[in-house]
Amino acid sequence: MDIVADPQVETEEKEIDPQKEKEVFSFPDLVSREFLAIILACVVLCIWSLAQNAPLKAIADPNWTENPAKAPWYFVGLQEVLVYFDPWIAGVMIPLLIIFGLMAIPFLDPNPAGVGEYNFRDRKFSVSLFMLGFTLWFVLILFGQFLRGPNWQFYWPWEDWGVQKKAEQQLVNFSTLWGYLSVAVYFIVGLGLPALLKPSFYKQLGLRRHLISWILILLMFAVIVKIFLRIAFHVKYILVTPYFSI
Amino acid sequence: MKADWITRSRLWKSVFRHNLDDTPRNRALTITSNIFLHIHPVKTKIKALDVRFTFCLGGLSLLMFIIEAITGILLMFYYRPVPEYAYTDMKLLEHTVHYGMFLRNMHRWAAHAMVILVMFHMLRVFLTGSYKPPREFNWVVGVILLTSTLLLSFTGYLLPWDQIAFWAITVGSKMAAATPFLGNDGPFKQLLHINEYNDMQYLLLGDNRVWGNALLRFYVLHCVLLPVICIVLIAVHFWRIRKDGGISRPL
Structure with a gap:
């Protein structure tokens, strides 16, 4: 009679497999590292909070327009896109497409390679695309945050905002x-x-x-x-x- | 040890179910008998301990959320979300409340840190292929959490009630008015008989301009609705990490 592979035997074999990764107890090896990270982050945050005050301008006044009126930095990229598209695209469609596009990624990427490791070689296409989008997001933010002045005109950081730009x-x-x-x-x-x-x-x-x-x-x-x-x-x-x- | 009577007392033992001798059993029990630590598995792959793999980005995002909750609750003691008092309360926080400015700084900078950390956590998860099966759903939850983080930060932006806040939200809420079909300035608004009193912007602001109703709405969204959504989604997110086989690693 042929020997049928016994699932029990199979798992036992796996356990003595030298390829299997080594494990350690989460306490203390993982928990102590997390504790360190927490302390470090808290220290950085405390120093930052002591050194720099959160901004506060004059009281809100609907009759005195801030120029330029900039969105919080993480939305400045979208505000920059407003230059190139109508508001319903820049302010609504693009954010919605980004959110749903991001959610769709796992269901669109057919490539099983590169789980659990930084692996560019086997995922050139998807990694390049994602990095392009990610970089674009931050380039637009930097552009809007540092290179836009009154009336959302282009100003180099060293240029005086008082000098009017041509239309x-x-x-x-x-x-x-x-x-x-x-x-x-x-x-x-x-x-x-x-x-x-x-x-x-x-x-x-x-x-x-x-x-x-x-x-x-x-x-x-x-x-x-x-x-x-x-x-x-x-x-x-x-x-x-x-x-x-x- | 002098303090033995404490650890041997009935009170202590009612809280901590095992002693602190360094045995494998106690190492396991430390994790499983503690509600906060038991989000971890008893054992972790050595590779998952490498800081250069996760850079602690997800965990630190959670830490920022906790710091936001603590400082946020403390700030709520000093803040009234009405146009008459909101800005005055910011000034009082700065000049009369002990450590008031430090408290507000912590809340503001941790918020910025959280946005950055969550974005880079997403980048890390993408680059390590950790969204691939069986973790697809947790990636989706993560994207919703990223969106919630941005909305939390955005709604908090109005609360200081200064010029930066007012005009940033004025610009931002115009986008709601530009929504196709549902915004007063968007295309196809006539199909649903949308006007400036029933469009998306009105829903967001409780008005067609930024004023008291908007401040109250943003306050409630910021302090109650969005944090509750976040807490629920964070719970799902963490639970699913474990259910999907723990932190990702090469097959």
């Missing part, structure tokens, strides 16, 4: 035809090309995940494209419709 050059829109055409081409090429160039990756994702992933990726790049068009060619809207403009 931005006349802005232009794409014509309606070119608008629809360029948006259509952007998405058709953007959704089609990756499937043609990397058929194996497309097969791995399947149609639905492919579409959702690439729409999210294309939208992220669209933000960069629109910022570039605005700065380089003074484009205000790519697509103008009677209901909304992008």
